[in-house]
Amino acid sequence: MPLMPQAGTLGRPRVSWVAVASLCGTAIEFYDFYVYGTAAALVLGGVFFPGMDAVAARLAAFSTLAVAFVARPLGSALFGHWGDRAGRATTLVVSLLVTGLPTAAIGLLPGHAAIGVAAPVLLVLLRFAQGAGLGGEWGGAALLAAEHAPPGRRGRYAMFPQLGPPVGFVAANGCFLVLGAALTEEEFAGWGWRLPFVAALPLVAVGLYVRRRVREAPVFRAAVDGGRVARVPLAGLLRHQWRRVLLGAGAMTIAYTLFYTATTYCLAYGTATLGLPRTTMLALTLAGVGVMAAGTAASAAASDRFGRRRVLVTGVALAAVWGPVMFPLMETRSVALAGLALGGALGLMGLTYGPMGAYLPELFRTEFRYSGASVAYSLGGVLGGAVPPLVATGLQAWGGGAAVGGYVGATAVLSLLCLLALPETRGRALD
Numbered sequence: 001m002p003l004m005p006q007a008g009t010l011g012r013p014r015v016s017w018v019a020v021a022s023l024c025g026t027a028i029e030f031y032d033f034y035v036y037g038t039a040a041a042l043v044l045g046g047v048f049f050p051g052m053d054a055v056a057a058r059l060a061a062f063s064t065l066a067v068a069f070v071a072r073p074l075g076s077a078l079f080g081h082w083g084d085r086a087g088r089a090t091t092l093v094v095s096l097l098v099t100g101l102p103t104a105a106i107g108l109l110p111g112h113a114a115i116g117v118a119a120p121v122l123l124v125l126l127r128f129a130q131g132a133g134l135g136g137e138w139g140g141a142a143l144l145a146a147e148h149a150p151p152g153r154r155g156r157y158a159m160f161p162q163l164g165p166p167v168g169f170v171a172a173n174g175c176f177l178v179l180g181a182a183l184t185e186e187e188f189a190g191w192g193w194r195l196p197f198v199a200a201l202p203l204v205a206v207g208l209y210v211r212r213r214v215r216e217a218p219v220f221r222a223a224v225d226g227g228r229v230a231r232v233p234l235a236g237l238l239r240h241q242w243r244r245v246l247l248g249a250g251a252m253t254i255a256y257t258l259f260y261t262a263t264t265y266c267l268a269y270g271t272a273t274l275g276l277p278r279t280t281m282l283a284l285t286l287a288g289v290g291v292m293a294a295g296t297a298a299s300a301a302a303s304d305r306f307g308r309r310r311v312l313v314t315g316v317a318l319a320a321v322w323g324p325v326m327f328p329l330m331e332t333r334s335v336a337l338a339g340l341a342l343g344g345a346l347g348l349m350g351l352t353y354g355p356m357g358a359y360l361p362e363l364f365r366t367e368f369r370y371s372g373a374s375v376a377y378s379l380g381g382v383l384g385g386a387v388p389p390l391v392a393t394g395l396q397a398w399g400g401g402a403a404v405g406g407y408v409g410a411t412a413v414l415s416l417l418c419l420l421a422l423p424e425t426r427g428r429a430l431d
Contacts, residue, residue, distance in 0.1 A: 018148045019160040021214045022141040025096055026164025027171070028200075028207040029137045032103035032130060033068070034165075034172040035196045037260070040065045041268040042176070042278065043193045047111040048120045060120075062390055065264065067124050068131025069386030072378035077234050079136020080371030083143070084233035088370060089214045092140040096211060098133030100204035102126040107197025139360075139374025146361045147217030147430055152304060155426075158357030159300035165353075166293035169263070170286055172196060177282045219431045223366045233368035234375075241372060244363045248376030249383070250418030251312065252356060254319050256384025257411045258349035261404070262288060262342050265392045266330065274333055284335070288342035295350025303355035307426045309419055312359065315351030316416045322348055323408030345408075352415070362425035369430075384411065 036044075045052070045061040052060060075095075083091040106126050112119045141161035149157035175196040183192040223229060230236045237245065263285055270281040295315075303311045322344050329341035356377070364372030395403040 018144055018214055019157055021210045022145040023160040023164055023167070024210045025092060025207050026137060026141045026161045027167040028164075028203045029096060029099045029134050030165045030168030031171045031203060032099050032168075032200050033134055034169045034263075035103065035175070035200070036068070036106065036127065036130070037065055037264045038173055038176050038267065038282075039193050039197075041264050042271075043189055044123075046189065047193075048123055050112050062264070064120070064124055064127050066386035066390060067127045068134070069378075069382045071128045071131030072135035072381050073375055075132030075135025076139060076374035076378040077135075077371065078132070080139060080368075080374045081233055083136070083140050083370035083374075084368050085229055085231075087216050088140045088143050088147075088220060089211065089216055091136060091370070092144065093208060093211050095133045095136035095140065096204060096207050099130050099137065100133075100200045100207070102129040102133070103200040104198055104204075106130075107194040107200075135378045136374060138377050139370050142357045142373060142377075143361050143370055144214065144217065146358050147219045149358075152427075154362075155300045155303040155308065155355055155358045158361070159297055159354060160357075162296050162300060162354055162357040163293060165259075166289045166296065166350075169289045173282050173286050173289070175199065177279060177286065180279050180282065219366060222431060228367050230367040233371045237364070237368040237371050237375070241364055241368070244422065245372060245376050245379070247418045247422050248360050248363055248372075249379035251316075251415050251422065252360075252377055252380025253384035253418075254316055254412045254415035255349050255353040255356070256381050257387075257408055258319060258345050258352070259292075260385050261392060261408055262326070262345040262349070265404075266342060269392075270330065270338065274330065274338075276333065276335070276338065280335060281338075284339045284342050287339060288346035291343045292346035292350040292353075295347045296354040297350075299351045299354035300357065301354075303358060303426065307424050308355040308359040308362070309422065309424045311355050312352060313416065313419050315348055316412050316419060319345075319348045319352060320409050320412035320416065323410075323412060324402070324405040326408070327402060327405040359425060362428050362430065363422070366431060 040061040044064070048064075049056075049060040075098075079091050079095050082094075106123065109122055109126065110119060138161065141164070142158055145160050146154050146158040176193075179188055179192045179195060267281050267285060270276045270284075271278050299311050299315060326341040326345050329337040332338070360373040360376055361369055363376075391407060392404045395407055
């Protein structure tokens with residue numbers, strides 16, 4: 001099947017521009033995703049699920065957060081199919097639109113007070129579309145960087161899509177921090193929370209401009225020229241490399257668990273249960289995400305020198321120890337110790353996340369690499385992203401912070417076992 005035509009630059013694209021394109025797209029799409037996560041922790045329960053007590057409304061809001069994680073593997077399969085057949089760059093343009101437009105629509109969606117039960121129903125549908133688009137984003141962006149990378153520097157170049165989440169998160173939470181400081185509680189709950197969602201529209205326009213200037217990697221073009229494009233990539237993936245899909249998903253789980261426990265759950269826990277000011281928790285989370293970005297960059301670079309799996313195993317083992325520690329620190333209600341808890345968890349998330357931009361693509365064959373990397377990444381999100389806020393809310397009510405910390409530690413052990421069953425891939429040729 002011929003490649004779909006690409007606009008923009010002719011000839012081999014500059015690797016630096018590819019890195020910018022992969023970072024820009026993932027930053028915008030994760031901004032869309034994190035805007036929702038922050039709003040779910042702060043305000044969506046009251047807007048779309050009124051009449052419930054505080055815990056029930058928070059659980060309902062987190063359930064809509066989980067819907068997108070359920071949609072992500074479906075989006076990964078769909079976009080992975082076209083990414084492995086029609087090309088990575090074209091597919092990434094579509095995924096950007098499918099994520100960004102529903103995000104803006106959520107910002108314009110009337111609440112329960114205006115349209116009744118239709119409000120949460122439409123919210124769930126838009127959230128599902130948002131998750132499906134993001135399911136196709138990461139795998140394509142990681143492949144775009146990894147397949148263009150110079151020899152011996154794949155970890156460093158695949159780091160750029162891995163920096164998209166911290167950049168997107170800082171932008172999303174930064175918006176809420178500014179709005180929280182500038183608006184009254186009534187203004188924020190009434191209309192202020194909608195502004196970061198609507199801001200997705202100009203960001204999508206920027207992303208489309210950048211993405212359309214990137215052409216396909218030589219590795220994929222060679223596969224097309226050699227007739228090595230699978231008719232049904234997902235079927236081939238499940239026939240030949242299903243075990244790596246499952247193990248890769250398990251290896252990804254702890255990164256998601258650390259992130260969403262330390263951000264979405266702890267934001268609600270710190271404000272509603274511990275009584276810490278919302279602006280304080282947002283500021284601490286932003287600082288922790290800065291530590292996460294540093295950990296991501298350091299571990300991605302280290303994986304080129306020491307190997308992907310060795311760096312990942314180190315980070316996951318440390319996470320198994322840190323999980324039970326972070327909630328006793330939070331429960332002191334000390335701003336400094338709460339910051340240490342969040343910074344430690346997010347820094348370890350960076351260590352377990354940075355090498356994945358190169359590691360997951362390296363696990364799979366070219367003819368179904370987009371599908372394999374995307375599905376493994378998204379399945380890890382279901383276990384590590386959708387489940388923790390829900391489970392943590394229930395565990396906290398049952399056994400307090402110690403139970404939540406034990407859950408994080410147990411998830412780290414699961415990821416560690418999956419990593420030990422996977423091979424080292426540093427130095428593997430992607431063609």
